C-alpha cells in the first residue's frame with residue numbers, strides 16, 4: 001500500500017503528515033486519541049483552560065493513546081503554569097499560538113519535548129527558526145477560528161518555505177479539507193497540513209448538531225473575518241459562518257463595543273455559565289436557546305465539507321485521495 005511520508009512524520013514520529021487543529025470544546029480525549037491512534041497528530045486545546053481541567057484532559061487523553069499528542073497553548077494568556085503541567089505530565093509536543101514562545105523554548109527542549117509554533121508571515125518564520133522552534137505551522141487567511149495574519153496559504157506557504165530554507169518542517173493551516181488540498185500543499189513544498197473545519201464535521205466532534213448541519217450545507221462564500229466576537233478575547237480576528245449576530249451588527253452600522261445590538265443578551269448557558277452575545281463560545285451539544293446567534297468557527301474550506309463521517313474515514317479518504325492526486329501529477333510530466 002502506498003503511503004505519504006514527509007520530514008514532519010520523522011520529526012514527530014507520526015505516520016501521516018496531518019495535524020488535527022485544536023478545536024476548543026469540540027475536542028475530547030476520545031477525539032484527540034482517535035486522531036493520534038490513526039497515525040496523525042492529535043492536539044489538546046488547553047489554551048485558556050483552568051489547570052485542573054487541563055490536567056483532566058491530559059490524563060484522559062494519554063490514557064487512550066501511547067502515540068504522539070500535542071498540547072496547544074495561546075500566548076495571549078500567561079502559559080507558565082500550563083507549560084509546567086504539560087512537561088510534568090509527559091506531553092512531548094507543545095504548540096504555541098499568538099505571541100512570543102521564546103521564554104519557554106529552552107525549558108521545553110530540556111525536557112526532551114518539541115515546540116510547534118504558528119506564524120503568518122515569512123519574517124515571523126525566520127525569527128521562529130532563529131529562536132529554536134522545531135516545527136512551523138504557517139496559518140493562512142482562509143483558516144477557520146482565530147487568524148493571525150492576512151495572507152492566504154497559496155502565497156504564504158512558498159514564502160515561508162523559502163524563509164525557512166529546509167531547516168525545520170513547515171505545515172500549512174487553512175485551505176485543507178480533502179486530499180486535493182493536502183496534495184497541493186505538499187507540491188508547494190509544505191511537509192504536512194493542519195486540518196480543522198473538516199474534522200469538526202465528524203461523528204466524534206463535540207459540537208451542537210445545528211452547527212454541524214450548517215458546516216455541511218455552507219458554501220465557501222459563507223464565512224466572514226471579523227473581530228466582533230470578542231467577549232473573552234479582544235483584538236483577535238476570527239473566521240466564522242455569517243449569522244444573525246454578525247448581520248444585525250453590520251445592519252446597525254458596525255458600532256463599537258458598548259453600542260452593539262443586544263450586547264448583554266444571554267443567548268445560552270455552558271453548564272452554569274451564561275453565554276452572552278459576541279462571546280467566543282462555539283455551540284456545544286447541550287446548549288439550548290438561540291444557538292444560531294453564537295460564533296460558528298469555520299474556514300473557507302467549509303464549502304468542501306458535505307457530510308459527517310467518522311474521523312478515521314475522513315483521514316483515510318484524505319490520504320488516499322492525496323496519493324492519487326500526486327500520482328496523477330507525476331503522469332503529467334513527460
Ligand SMILES: Cc1cc2nc3c(=O)[nH]c(=O)nc-3n(C[C@H](O)[C@H](O)[C@H](O)COP(=O)(O)O)c2cc1C
Nearest residue numbers: 021022023097143144145173174195196197297299
Ligand atoms: C473551532 C476552532 C477552534 C480553534 N481553536 C484554536 C486554538 O485553540 N488554538 C490554535 O492554535 N488554533 C485554533 N484554531 C485554528 C486552527 O489551528 C487552524 O489554523 C484552522 O482550523 C485551519 O483552518 P481550517 O479550519 O479551514 O482547516 C481553531 C479553529 C477552529 C475551527
